[in-house]
Each structure stands twice: as C-alpha cells, then as structure tokens.
Amino acid sequence: MKKLKIFFDIEREEKWLNEQLAKGFRCTKISSLGVYTFEETDKKHVMRLDYRDRMRKEKDLEYTNMYEDFGWSSIAASKMVGIRYWQKEADGHDELFSDRESLAKYYQRLMVYSGWLGITLFAIMVNYIFIQKPSFYHDGLWHMEGSLFWKAFLFETPFALLKALPVLMVILFMDGYYRAYKKYKVLKTA
Template sequence: MNKYKFFIDPLKEEQWINEMQNEGCRLTDISLDFIYKFEETAEDYVTRVDFQEYMNESKFEEYISIHEEFGWEHIRGGRFGAMTQVWSKKPDGNDELFSDRESKINYYKRYMKMTGGLAVLFLVYAIYVMLFLPYKPGMIFLTPGLWDMQGIDFWRAFLFELPFALMRVLPAILFPVMVALLLIAYYRMNKAKKELELEN
C-alpha cells in the first residue's frame, strides 16, 4: 500500500509513520521522498527519525553499521544530508535513537541548521524573484522579437520557450511556500529543543 506524503518536519513524519504502523502495517520503503510504502503485518514496529549532515563513505558505513548492530533497519536516508534518516525496528524496550538529552538536542540542532540555512537561501531567492518578477509577458519570454512574430513562427518560438517561461514564474510561487514550510519546521524543532533543555 502506498501513501503519498511530503514532510519537511521530521517530528511530524515520525509521528505519522508510527500512527500508520499502529494500524497493522509497517513501513518498508520511502521512494522519492514522498511515496511511503507500507505492508500489512501482525507484528509491531517502531520508527525513529534522525538527521545527519554530509557523511563521507566510511562515516556513512559506520553510521549504518552501528545502528544495525542495535537492531535498527535503515528505511531511508543517504549520506548527503538532504533528507532525514528513517530507522525501524521491532520494539524491545530500547526503542529510541538517543539515550541522553544532549544527543537528542544535537539532532534537533543539526536539523535546524539545515532548515535554517535552506530557509535563508530560499528567502533570498524568493525576494529576488518577487522583486524582479517579470510581470510583463515580455519579461517572461525572452526570445527577441517574439511578440512581433507571425503565425507558425510565433507559435513555434512561443511553445519552445513556454516551459522555460513557466520555470521563470514558478519560483515566485514555490519559493515563498518553501520558506514558510521550512520556517514552520524550524520553529517546531526549536520548541521541542527548548522543552528538552528545560527538563530537569
């Protein structure tokens, strides 16, 4: 069974996967970051999400190896720090990835660094595209003399450039949305981190 979802917030991702797994299925794979594949099972599974920055190959091997020694199955995650690391296991009482506050806070910090960095990057780009948004068709289509062309010549040039023209407009819509989503994830992580820091 496939479920289509896209998460920027790993806390929500983890919660959602575990809720799904409480209903008699288990996560087997995540493709393209939005196709969550579940299979039916009578057994219990618990999933935990981590985030790691770029790891070289040998570090990545260590990362995988140590978790597997503890019974975790690697469901998703590469070594380039682009997406979260998703780990599943059958619950046996040691069902957390982090056993002290410091290491859990470090996980939150790593993720906040990533979302914060991306948010700034997207924000700069969003401001850029909004300020310089080509409102006039002549600024979206860049083919010289396009609007003076006639008949088949016009349509050929127009259709040829259309995908590029759309790409010039799309960022103006997409990037502010991305900034908002990233900032929400950042805010939630920061809240979770503060709660942890206040404990004890």
C-alpha cells in the same frame, strides 16, 4: 501499498509513519519524490527519523553499524536529503537518542537543516518578488477579451501560483526551525 506524501517537518513525518505502523503497515522504501511503499505486518514496529549531514563513507558505516547493533534497520531512502529512517520491532527501547545531550544535538541538526533550506528558499522568493516581478507570463493577457482571456488566464494561473510556492515553503521551514529551536533551548537550559 504505496502512498504519496510530502513533508516539510521531520517530526510530523515520523508521527505519520508510526501511525501507519499502528494500522499494521510497515514502511519498506521511501523515494526522494515522497512515495512511501508499505507492506502489511502483524508485528508491532516503531520508526524513528534522524537527520545527518553528509558523512564520509567510514563515518557513515560506523553510524549505521551502531544503530544496527541496537536492533534498528535502515529503510531505503534518498541519502541526498540527509534524513535517515530507522525501524525495528517495538521492545521498550524505542528511542534513537538515549540522553538529553544527544537529543539536543538532534534538534540542533534540525535547526541547521530547516534554517539552510529556509534561507535558500527565501533567496528564491526575493528573486521572484523583487527581480522577476510576480505576474502572469503573457504580457497581453490583460488585453484579451471573452473566452480567449479565460482560456489564457486558466492556463497561466497554475504557473503564477507556483511562484508563490517558495513563500509557503519558507514559512514551513522557518516554523520547523522555530520548533526545533524551542525544544533545543529547553534541553540545554534544563
């Protein structure tokens, strides 16, 4: 079974993947375009996600071996994004982070991930709004009449809406940053 789903929040993605496991579908592959491949299973599994910056080959091998030693298996996914997908049979030791400090570092990495994506998309948004002046592409659109106007308007509407996509994505990534920051702050102050 394959499902197409796009997430801007790692924790929501992890929750959704665990819901699929509860329904009896184990994830076997994740494409960079958001296509999740599942297979049926009768065993109870748990899935955890981690975000890591790009690592040198030796460091990546050490990271992978550490989790594999604890029974986790890595799901095939794009390493370009930096999100790692770990899955194993549920055995009561189902958390990736064993202490507050490692969990705090995880939320700190999520803040950096969300923050940089949010800043990048904010720059794109500023470019669209202040430099390119968001509008419909065809200059003569508003001078057209009748069915010609409506055809041109309907054709160009999806392209104009695409210009608003960075605004929505900035909001989503900044929300992710804020939620990771709150969790990080609680772990660091307690």
